[in-house]
Amino acid sequence: MPRTPIIAGNWKMNTDAAAARELVEGLKAAGVSDIGGVEKVLCPPFVYLQLVAESVKGTSIAVGAQNLHWEEKGAFTGEVSATMLKDFATHVIIGHSERRQYFGETDEDVNQKLRAVLDHGLTPIVCVGETGPERNAGKMQDVLRAQIKGALADVTLPDSAVIAYEPVWAIGTGVAATAEDANAAIAFIRSEVAPLQGDATAQAIRILYGGSVTPANIAELAAQPEIDGGLVGGASLVADSFAQMVKAVASS
Ligand code: PEP
Numbered sequence: 001m002p003r004t005p006i007i008a009g010n011w012k013m014n015t016d017a018a019a020a021r022e023l024v025e026g027l028k029a030a031g032v033s034d035i036g037g038v039e040k041v042l043c044p045p046f047v048y049l050q051l052v053a054e055s056v057k058g059t060s061i062a063v064g065a066q067n068l069h070w071e072e073k074g075a076f077t078g079e080v081s082a083t084m085l086k087d088f089a090t091h092v093i094i095g096h097s098e099r100r101q102y103f104g105e106t107d108e109d110v111n112q113k114l115r116a117v118l119d120h121g122l123t124p125i126v127c128v129g130e131t132g133p134e135r136n137a138g139k140m141q142d143v144l145r146a147q148i149k150g151a152l153a154d155v156t157l158p159d160s161a162v163i164a165y166e167p168v169w170a171i172g173t174g175v176a177a178t179a180e181d182a183n184a185a186i187a188f189i190r191s192e193v194a195p196l197q198g199d200a201t202a203q204a205i206r207i208l209y210g211g212s213v214t215p216a217n218i219a220e221l222a223a224q225p226e227i228d229g230g231l232v233g234g235a236s237l238v239a240d241s242f243a244q245m246v247k248a249v250a251s252s
Contacts, residue, residue, distance in 0.1 A: 003206050005222060005229035005249045006162060008041040008064060008125060009236025010093060010210075020048040024055040026239025033059035035243075038229065038250040041091050041125075042236075046080055049088040064091030064125065067099060070112035082120040091123045093231075095151060097168045107150025114155055125162040125231065126151050127210070128189065132169035140167075141188055148192045157197050159204035164231040165189055170211025172233060176221075182209040183224035190226060215244035222252035 015023065024042070027033075032040055033056075043064040044052045053063045065088075069079035085092060094117065095110035110126065117124045128147040130140045144165075165186050170176050177185070186207045194202035209221050210231035221227050229249050235241045 001204065003204065003228045004037065004039055005252070006039040006041060006206055006208060007218075007229050007236075007242070007246045007249050008091070008093075008162075008164075008208065008231045009043060009242055010066060010096070010231055010233050011042070011044045011237060012066070012098070012233055013045060014237055015044065015048065017048060017051060020044055020051055021055060023237065023239055024052055024061075027061065027242060028056075028059060030239055030243035032243050032246050033061055035246050035250050036060075038246055040246055043091070043093055049085070053088040062091060063089045064093060064123075065089045066093045066096065068092050068094075068113055068116060070109075070116040072116075082116045082122060086120055086122065089122065091125055091162075092117045093125045093127065093164075095147075096127045097129055097166055097171060101168070107147055110147075110151045111153050111155065114151055118155065118158070118161075123160050123162060125164055125208070127164045127166050127231070129164075129166040129168050129171075129211070135167065135169065140185065144185065144189055145192050148189060149196070152193070152196050157193075157201055157205060159201060162206045162208060163189060163193070164208040164210045166210035166231060168211075172212070174212050176212040176214075176217050177209065179217075179220045179224050179227070182221060183226045186224075186226040213245065215241050215248065218245045219248040219252060222249045 041062045094113045099105040130143040206228035213230040213232045214235045
């Protein structure tokens with residue numbers, strides 16, 4: 001079964017209400033909703049989820065959150081639960097390297113978040129990736145294996161689940177992994193998922209590449225057999241760029 005590719009935009013802590021609205025309107029005007037054969041997901045900051053969800057209503061564009069807390073509700077000031085997200089989003093990014101790096105998120109946290117997302121029927125986008133020093137020390141595979149094992153402990157992934165391979169050294173740097181290296185890392189991730197989740201699931205889940213993806217490199221990346229699209233930061237904030245990447249992936 002061929003895997004349907006995905007272009008997901010991680011807006012991070014960018015836009016304000018007017019800019020969020022303008023970006024979605026720009027995407028609609030660029031015809032993003034009419035491009036078939038590829039899933040489009042926008043991940044705005046929490047406070048604009050409702051606005052974006054309302055703006056994309058009736059289109060084929062989906063909405064994702066950038067994070068969540070695993071508890072259902074309670075005394076967790078500043079946190080947002082899966083139950084709350086479900087009103088506005090279908091996808092949730094989990095374990096982004098910025099969360100791991102700046103907010104101390106561990107593989108155990110990622111595992112708890114993944115369980116909450118799956119318990120609520122949301123689609124996870126689980127991020128893994130090695131840092132530059134880890135890569136240079138020849139530890140890329142060890143790091144990816146530990147992150148995958150930690151994230152997937154006692155979890156049964158649905159075929160709709162998504163993993164994003166995001167080498168930390170490539171995020172926001174303008175230096176993307178080569179298509180061959182990204183393909184090899186993603187093949188490795190799939191091979192690590194197989195013994196944990198079964199071959200069929202490992203073949204069915206989408207594994208994206210993220211890290212300085214742009215309209216200039218997405219076609220080559222998406223043409224690789226293991227790469228099922230992109231998780232895109234900076235280049236997702238410009239409507240025409242996002243539209244170009246969606247088109248490139250649809251025709252890859
Ligand atoms: C990201 O935010 O996940 C990301 C990959 O960022 P960028 O595309 O800007 O490197």
